[in-house]
Amino acid sequence: MPEAAEPAPEAPAAPRVDAEEMARRAVRRRWLLNLPAILWLILFAAGPLLVVLLYSFLAAGDYGGVRWELSTDGWFAVLMTRDIFDDTLRLQDAHLAIFWRSVKLSVMTTLACLLLGFPTAYFIATRSRANRNLWLFLITIPFWTNLLIRTFAMLEWIRAQGVINSVLTGLGIVDEPVQMLYTDFSIMLGMTYVYFPLMVLPLYASMEKLDFRLVEAAYDLYASRLQVLRGVIVPLVSPGIVAGSILVFIPSLGAYVTPRVLGGGKQMMLGNLIELQFGQGRNWPLGAALSISLLALVMVALIFYVRAAQKGGEGHG
Amino acid sequence: MARAFEVRRQRGFVTVAILCFIALYAPMVTLVAYSFNAGSSLALWEGFSLRWYGAAWENEAVQEATIRSVVVAVSASVLATAIATMAALGTTRVPHYRGLTAVYALINQPLMVPEIVTGVALLVVFAIVKEATGYHGLFYLIAAHTAFCIPFAYLPIRARLQGMDSRLEAAAADLYASPWAAFRHVTLPLMFPGIIAGAMLAFVISLDDVVITEFVKSAGQDTLPTYMLGQLRRVVTPEINAISTVLLAISVAIVSIFFLVTRKRT
Numbered sequence: 001m002p003e004a005a006e007p008a009p010e011a012p013a014a015p016r017v018d019a020e021e022m023a024r025r026a027v028r029r030r031w032l033l034n035l036p037a038i039l040w041l042i043l044f045a046a047g048p049l050l051v052v053l054l055y056s057f058l059a060a061g062d063y064g065g066v067r068w069e070l071s072t073d074g075w076f077a078v079l080m081t082r083d084i085f086d087d088t089l090r091l092q093d094a095h096l097a098i099f100w101r102s103v104k105l106s107v108m109t110t111l112a113c114l115l116l117g118f119p120t121a122y123f124i125a126t127r128s129r130a131n132r133n134l135w136l137f138l139i140t141i142p143f144w145t146n147l148l149i150r151t152f153a154m155l156e157w158i159r160a161q162g163v164i165n166s167v168l169t170g171l172g173i174v175d176e177p178v179q180m181l182y183t184d185f186s187i188m189l190g191m192t193y194v195y196f197p198l199m200v201l202p203l204y205a206s207m208e209k210l211d212f213r214l215v216e217a218a219y220d221l222y223a224s225r226l227q228v229l230r231g232v233i234v235p236l237v238s239p240g241i242v243a244g245s246i247l248v249f250i251p252s253l254g255a256y257v258t259p260r261v262l263g264g265g266k267q268m269m270l271g272n273l274i275e276l277q278f279g280q281g282r283n284w285p286l287g288a289a290l291s292i293s294l295l296a297l298v299m300v301a302l303i304f305y306v307r308a309a310q311k312g313g314e315g316h317g
Numbered sequence: 318m319a320r321a322f323e324v325r326r327q328r329g330f331v332t333v334a335i336l337c338f339i340a341l342y343a344p345m346v347t348l349v350a351y352s353f354n355a356g357s358s359l360a361l362w363e364g365f366s367l368r369w370y371g372a373a374w375e376n377e378a379v380q381e382a383t384i385r386s387v388v389v390a391v392s393a394s395v396l397a398t399a400i401a402t403m404a405a406l407g408t409t410r411v412p413h414y415r416g417l418t419a420v421y422a423l424i425n426q427p428l429m430v431p432e433i434v435t436g437v438a439l440l441v442v443f444a445i446v447k448e449a450t451g452y453h454g455l456f457y458l459i460a461a462h463t464a465f466c467i468p469f470a471y472l473p474i475r476a477r478l479q480g481m482d483s484r485l486e487a488a489a490a491d492l493y494a495s496p497w498a499a500f501r502h503v504t505l506p507l508m509f510p511g512i513i514a515g516a517m518l519a520f521v522i523s524l525d526d527v528v529i530t531e532f533v534k535s536a537g538q539d540t541l542p543t544y545m546l547g548q549l550r551r552v553v554t555p556e557i558n559a560i561s562t563v564l565l566a567i568s569v570a571i572v573s574i575f576f577l578v579t580r581k582r583t
Contacts, residue, residue: 027414033407034420036400037467041423044464048438049430055441065444116337122327123334135338137576142341144518144572146525148542149561152549153344156351161360163347196341225327254431256528261549271433271528278437278532288441291434298431 049295056288064282074285078293095273102270103297105184106252109191113199113248114241116192121203121240122233125210136204143197151261154190155181158262182264190262191252198251199244206240239309246305250298270294345565352558359553369559379560382544386524389455389540393462394470394519400463401470401519402512406504409478427465435465436532443533453535461533462523469522470515473579477511510578517575521568 059071081092124135142150157163158180165177180186210233218228234241256271263269268276270290277287352370356363373379401424408420427435443457485507489499527542534543541564548557 026411030407030411030414033403037404037424037471038420040400040460041426041464041467044439044460045427045430045435046423048442049434051442052434052438116333119327119330119333120337122330126327138338138341140576141569141572142345144521145345145565145568146527146542146561148525148527148546149348149565150345152545152557152561153348155549156347156359157344159360163343166360193340193344196337250429251431254433256433257546261546271431274433274437275532278440284441287437291437294431295434298429302429 052288052291056285056292058285060283060285062282064278064284066284071285074283074287074289077283077286078289098268098270098273101184101267102253105188105191105269106249106255108188109195109252110199110245110249112188112192113196114245117196117199117203117244118241121200121207124200124204125207126212132208139197139200139204142194143201147194148257148261150194151190151258154193155261158186158189181262182266184263184267186262187255187259187267187269190258191255194258195248195251198247202243202247203237203240206237206243210236242305242308246301249301253297253301254294348558349562349565351555352562354555354558357554359555359558369555370563372554372556373559373563376556378539378544379541382539382541385455385458385538386540386542389458389462389530390520390523392455392459393466393523394516396459396463397466397519397523398470398474398512398516401467401515402474402508404467405471405474405478405508405511409475410481410483424471425468428468432465432526432528433532435461436529439529440532447535455538457533457535458530458538458540461529462526465526465529466519466523470519473514473518474508474511477508477514481507514575514578517571517578521571524564525568 055066056074057070057072058066059069059073061067077092077095079092079095081090082088083090120139124132124139127135155162159165160177160179160181164180165174168174169177180189214232214236215228218232223231254271255269256275259267259269259272260275263272265272271294274287274290274294277283277290281287351359351362353365353367354362355366355368404420404424408417408424411417439457439461447453447457481504486499486503489503490496494502525542526540527546530540531543531546534540539547541560545557545560
């Protein structure tokens with residue numbers, strides 16, 4: 001490092017170091033500065049993903065782990081299963097149901113966050129500059145606080161003896177506590193709760209740039225509220241809508257803590273299924289194949305996002 | 318005129334927004350409130366008491382997990398900030414060069430891959446290393462935390478560098494400062510608020526991590542969040558609320574300071 005940080009203490013004294021040599025030093029210094037990040041992230045982030053890919057093509061060991069022989073059993077087991085009795089091939093219904101639940105709950109969570117986050121972002125963007133920062137701060141605080149704690153807070157609200165049920169039974173609206181916990185609904189509610197700030201922040205970033213005179217002009221020209229929303233506001237803040245949706249959708253798809261705590265192990269999502277294979281399931285190749293499948297789903301969503309963002313960028317460029 | 322006024326006061330929107338803010342905070346307020354419950358129930362309020370804070374304080378498992386959380390978060394945030402500072406210097410305010418996009422992608426990679434996948438990947442790799450070396454210590458957790466903290470440390474440092482006036486360093490060079498002296502006395506002090514902000518974000522992110530820790534930790538290596546996750550399976554007492562409240566307070570304090578540090582610039 002030192003030789004890179006001080007390429008030439010004599011440089012000012014000898015200003016004739018040729019330009020080519022200077023450029024070469026600059027290049028070397030850049031790469032030396034980037035090197036720790038590159039090494040660390042390859043060793044402890046990107047590289048291990050390749051090992052997972054490799055493991056998905058190995059055979060399962062008897063007590064977890066893998067046997068070093070090539071096998072496609074892991075991938076096969078993602079969607080198919082062999083009947084224990086007559087050895088015929090069947091679709092693995094349990095896995096299909098979990099894939100479907102993951103996608104369904106992620107889409108519903110994204111929509112719920114959008115429906116609630118849009119008015120919230122609009123509200124913040126239309127405050128005075130001083131107040132805006134305060135409201136924004138209130139959105140940011142949950143974003144930086146522990147996801148497990150927020151999930152636990154939601155758990156306390158929707159339990160059978162939780163706040164919501166106490167209010168409902170107290171007011172006599174229901175006689176028995178409503179079973180909300182350990183259902184798809186509770187997972188969706190929890191994910192909407194924890195990922196809500198991820199929707200509001202990019203939406204707000206778009207709305208902050210919105211020229212509200214356009215909205216006023218539309219009103220003055222007798223557009224209805226719905227027309228203003230659909231014809232003026234939504235098209236102009238669409239980059240925020242796309243960014244917020246992707247930021248909510250991706251962690252929802254890979255959610256592990258929220259479905260574990262609020263789904264109670266009964267309503268699994270992909271993340272829980274993956275964990276199961278590395279824990280009690282002891283089928284590492286299947287777990288690896290499921291992990292790669294999840295990663296592929298996320299990549300598809302990201303590619304869709306990049307396409308949409310580019311389209312939006314061209315429109316405004 | 319009344320119409321122009323209405324633009325800012327879409328009444329339905331205001332109602333929804335206020336309800337959202339209430340819904341965002343109400344569960345957390347309940348959680349904090351019950352940490353002061355004298356009784357052992359999370360449903361019945363039996364008066365104010367600090368009993369559960371005392372219980373958590375004396376709980377050896379909590380003590381160990383707290384120390385471990387702090388050791389990992391401090392180590393990981395220091396390492397990640399050092400690495401991210403160097404990377405920010407290597408990738409910001411330079412003409413575009415070959416490989417720059419790849420470096421960006423690598424730095425941001427931990428943000429794009431689901432945590433569960435990263436956790437599983439590290440579990441698999443560290444299982445091999447653990448078997449080969451016989452070492453089961455904290456380094457695995459620190460290495461993993463450092464990796465996912467790098468992008469969080471990198472972003473504020475990079476933002477700070479981008480906003481800096483590069484003519485200041487040029488002036489230093491004109492005054493015969495060696496590149497190292499210019500860096501030490503001009504660049505570094507100027508980027509320092511960014512470095513502090515990055516370190517704080519990295520610390521909070523590390524302190525709060527559940528998923529990756531859950532997969533990487535060896536037996537008996539619980540951090541506070543994984544300890545809490547384990548406890549949620551059993552009968553939950555307000556002790557968990559007390560621990561949560563302390564963790565919440567730390568996060569809120571750090572994020573507030575972060576806001577103040579970064580606000581000054583604008």
